[in-house]
Amino acid sequence: MNLTFDGTSVQxxxxxxxxxxxxxxxxxxxxxxxxxxxxxxxxLLFRGDIESIHDSRPDSDDDVDFESLLASTAVxxxxxxxxxxxxxxxxYLSPVRNTLNSTSGAAQTPVQFQVYPRGDGPWDDTIAxxxxxxxxxxxxxxxxxxxxxxxxxxxxxxxxxxAVVDEESEVTYLELTEPTVTGSTDxxxxxxxxxxxxxxxxVPEPPTELHERAFYGQPLDRDDEPVQLSLxxxxxxxxxxxxxxxxxxxxxxSAEIIDRGREVEGERFDRRLCxxxxxxxxxxxxxxxxxxxxxxxxxxxxxxxxxxxxxxFLVRALPPAHSFVPRxxxxxxxxxxxxxxxxxxxxxxxxxxxWLSVExxxx
Amino acid sequence: MNLTFDGTSVQxxxxxxxxxxxxxxxxxxxxxxxxxxxxxxxxLLFRGDIESIHDSRPDSDDDVDFESLLASTAVxxxxxxxxxxxxxxxxYLSPVRNTLNSTSGAAQTPVQFQVYPRGDGPWDDTIAxxxxxxxxxxxxxxxxxxxxxxxxxxxxxxxxxxAVVDEESEVTYLELTEPTVTGSTDxxxxxxxxxxxxxxxxVPEPPTELHERAFYGQPLDRDDEPVQLSLxxxxxxxxxxxxxxxxxxxxxxSAEIIDRGREVEGERFDRRLCxxxxxxxxxxxxxxxxxxxxxxxxxxxxxxxxxxxxxxFLVRALPPAHSFVPRxxxxxxxxxxxxxxxxxxxxxxxxxxxWLSVExxxx
Numbered sequence: 001m002n003l004t005f006d007g008t009s010v011q012x013x014x015x016x017x018x019x020x021x022x023x024x025x026x027x028x029x030x031x032x033x034x035x036x037x038x039x040x041x042x043x044l045l046f047r048g049d050i051e052s053i054h055d056s057r058p059d060s061d062d063d064v065d066f067e068s069l070l071a072s073t074a075v076x077x078x079x080x081x082x083x084x085x086x087x088x089x090x091x092y093l094s095p096v097r098n099t100l101n102s103t104s105g106a107a108q109t110p111v112q113f114q115v116y117p118r119g120d121g122p123w124d125d126t127i128a129x130x131x132x133x134x135x136x137x138x139x140x141x142x143x144x145x146x147x148x149x150x151x152x153x154x155x156x157x158x159x160x161x162x163a164v165v166d167e168e169s170e171v172t173y174l175e176l177t178e179p180t181v182t183g184s185t186d187x188x189x190x191x192x193x194x195x196x197x198x199x200x201x202x203v204p205e206p207p208t209e210l211h212e213r214a215f216y217g218q219p220l221d222r223d224d225e226p227v228q229l230s231l232x233x234x235x236x237x238x239x240x241x242x243x244x245x246x247x248x249x250x251x252x253x254s255a256e257i258i259d260r261g262r263e264v265e266g267e268r269f270d271r272r273l274c275x276x277x278x279x280x281x282x283x284x285x286x287x288x289x290x291x292x293x294x295x296x297x298x299x300x301x302x303x304x305x306x307x308x309x310x311x312x313f314l315v316r317a318l319p320p321a322h323s324f325v326p327r328x329x330x331x332x333x334x335x336x337x338x339x340x341x342x343x344x345x346x347x348x349x350x351x352x353x354x355w356l357s358v359e360x361x362x363x
Numbered sequence: 364m365n366l367t368f369d370g371t372s373v374q375x376x377x378x379x380x381x382x383x384x385x386x387x388x389x390x391x392x393x394x395x396x397x398x399x400x401x402x403x404x405x406x407l408l409f410r411g412d413i414e415s416i417h418d419s420r421p422d423s424d425d426d427v428d429f430e431s432l433l434a435s436t437a438v439x440x441x442x443x444x445x446x447x448x449x450x451x452x453x454x455y456l457s458p459v460r461n462t463l464n465s466t467s468g469a470a471q472t473p474v475q476f477q478v479y480p481r482g483d484g485p486w487d488d489t490i491a492x493x494x495x496x497x498x499x500x501x502x503x504x505x506x507x508x509x510x511x512x513x514x515x516x517x518x519x520x521x522x523x524x525x526a527v528v529d530e531e532s533e534v535t536y537l538e539l540t541e542p543t544v545t546g547s548t549d550x551x552x553x554x555x556x557x558x559x560x561x562x563x564x565x566v567p568e569p570p571t572e573l574h575e576r577a578f579y580g581q582p583l584d585r586d587d588e589p590v591q592l593s594l595x596x597x598x599x600x601x602x603x604x605x606x607x608x609x610x611x612x613x614x615x616x617s618a619e620i621i622d623r624g625r626e627v628e629g630e631r632f633d634r635r636l637c638x639x640x641x642x643x644x645x646x647x648x649x650x651x652x653x654x655x656x657x658x659x660x661x662x663x664x665x666x667x668x669x670x671x672x673x674x675x676f677l678v679r680a681l682p683p684a685h686s687f688v689p690r691x692x693x694x695x696x697x698x699x700x701x702x703x704x705x706x707x708x709x710x711x712x713x714x715x716x717x718w719l720s721v722e723x724x725x726x
Contacts, residue, residue, distance in 0.1 A: 046583075046584075067558065067565065067567070070560060070565075071558065071560055071561075076561070077560055077561055077562055077563065078562075135562060135627075136653050137562070137627050137628055164653075166651050166653035166654070167562070167563070167593040167594065167595065167651050167653070168580075168581050168591075168593050168650065168651045168653075169563065169581060169583075169591055170581075170651070170653070170654070172653065172654060195430065195434065197433060197434055197440055198434075198439070198440055199440055199441075199498060199500070199530070200440065200530070200532065202430065202433070204430070217531075218531050218532060218533075220409075220532075221409075228531075228532055230530040230531050231530065232530065264498075264500050265500055287531065288529050288530050288531045288533070290499050290527075290529035290530070290531075290533070290535065290689075290690060290693055291529070291533070291535060291693060291697060292693070292694065292697060293690050293691060293693045293694020293695070293697060293698075294690075294694075326653075327653060327656050327657075328656060330653055330654060330655070330656045331655065331656020331657075331694065331695075331698060332656070332694075334654060334655060334656060334698060335656075335694060335697060335698045335701065338698065338701040338702070339701070
């Protein structure tokens with residue numbers, strides 16, 4: 001069989017098209033023949049379906065085998081391991097060519113593979129996954145992850161997946177989606193007074209609903225009062241005019257609490273307050289996520305703290321320019337999975353938040 | 364009852380000694396009376412055992428009650444919440460005065476409480492825990508944690524515990540110990556050749572023992588060969604003269620692999636290689652910890668990969684000057700616990716490593 005490699009793709013004739021494309025979903029039809037991407041050829045070489053290909057470039061007179069193709073720049077190891085892993089799982093998939101990003105020249109993370117539902121192939125219209133393959137050593141920025149997640153909500157179809165290849169070539173799949181952030185916890189209570197301590201606010205005589213229904217604060221002891229509020233909770237309540245300190249008025253109270261928050265926590269306080277307020281506005285209760293290494297754990301539907309359901313999300317508030325090391329993503333997502341929660345990232349800019357849900361996926 | 368506060372401690376007479384020290388382990392005897400630390404008094408005030416204390420300082424004419432004591436600088440909220448939490452759990456404990464660090468003026472993290480075994484008190488000789496209390500917003504440096512862990516191995520007695528108070532005043536206890544790092548995995552195999560790819564080494568004809576017994580690398584496919592090695596594994600094997608590339612000699616091979624490692628991973632590669640080598644020298648097998656967000660997971664006793672036991676440790680390699688945010692410690696330790704492993708930190712300096720084990724503890 002005559003297969004020639006021009007450095008970017010491999011061309012085969014009618015027989016190659018029948019054998020590789022028609023029968024097993026490799027490549028794409030071209031002039032009656034077939035066009036194969038280097039990663040597809042690497043897989044065919046690896047499996048022994050073809051033994052070598054002819055390199056048609058003038059400065060090359062050797063044929064190309066699996067090892068030399070993998071050692072060349074035509075195929076990245078990361079690409080190959082993800083392609084092989086998905087094939088091993090019984091999927092047909094196609095490399096995506098001419099992605100939006102490749103023209104811009106930016107060091108972005110484009111979609112590399114479109115994966116068809118099991119049993120389907122490139123001749124069908126449906127896409128199961130749109131896969132971006134990265135090395136565990138790569139960094140992936142928040143805006144890229146959000147774009148990948150949000151794009152898959154559109155008409156392109158297919159779940160956005162980040163496939164991370166670790167140093168031992170194992171692949172971890174992370175599903176990226178735009179979450180629905182909404183709950184039903186909405187309880188009213190009258191305004192009340194508190195005292196600002198160094199890292200919390202003490203409320204000697206809290207309204208009953210404050211903790212028991214709306215799940216603000218914690219009782220200082222087993223009894224219901226006094227209740228202590230975290231600075232985040234206090235800032236949010238004071239901003240809504242519900243909490244007053246023994247001070248000069250609501251606006252000053254709120255500023256005093258926020259100042260204290262920034263003092264003990266820096267700009268992280270503003271970021272967390274922004275996310276806290278957005279969650280409360282969505283009728284979701286955020287409580288500390290400290291035991292899970294997160295900013296918040298959340299409860300969507302609280303009727304009473306005596307009858308608290310399982311908390312659904314772990315939330316991490318991050319700046320919009322955040323760059324992820326895949327290992328940290330892996331840590332967060334693994335932990336959330338282990339405690340039966342979903343990991344949400346909230347990227348805050350001014351008062352706008354981009355939400356991203358990341359979950360482990362087994363394709 | 365006459366109790367006077369001089370700003371640093373509270374003095375009581377014979378009656379107070381009998382009631383608080385003799386009966387319930389508060390304070391320490393002094394001149395027939397008792398000396399109480401502010402945090403102990405705060406707890407007595409909080410419980411209603413005393414209603415207020417007289418402030419003997421000239422510029423003060425108010426009596427001190429619970430709220431005003433907690434709002435003052437005499438008692439930190441962090442101290443109070445840890446003291447109260449341990450009392451609630453049924454322990455007697457004493458504030459440690461004049462710690463080594465308080466004289467140096469350094470912003471260190473001293474031991475704040477010695478906690479007696481349940482049923483024991485300050486009149487006994489045994490100490491169950493030596494507790495350092497910090498806020499979740501504090502940073503704690505690696506050298507402090509190691510010193511706390513290693514000290515408790517000495518004759519001071521008691522397990523070293525870091526008690527972290529989160530923003531909602533919940534306390535998380537972390538046990539700090541110096542781990543024993545030793546295993547029994549020691550298999551010989553003959554030297555072999557490999558090919559350096561961009562982020563791994565391909566070994567076309569590996570000795571059988573390489574993967575199957577010594578658990579280096581991963582087969583590229585379901586068959587035994589070829590085997591791929593991570594750069595860390597390759598650097599270690601090459602350094603021991605077991606792996607050669609198609610290059611100029613063992614020393615050059617090793618340097619080439621290490622250079623590649625630094626290229627893709629920066630100085631983290633050296634740190635991880637140092638820890639990798641130490642673990643292999645201790646007859647423990649390190650494999651990637653990526654799925655757990657760690658540097659390595661380890662297997663102490665590998666006879667054969669077909670019969671692999673549960674991996675015991677998750678290991679994170681860090682620089683000796685590392686400063687921990689308690690939230691990150693909480694994340695690592697919680698994850699390790701969830702997958703039934705112990706979290707180890709390895710602080711590398713030159714070729715020396717300080718090991719620290721951190722585990723969740725319920726006192």
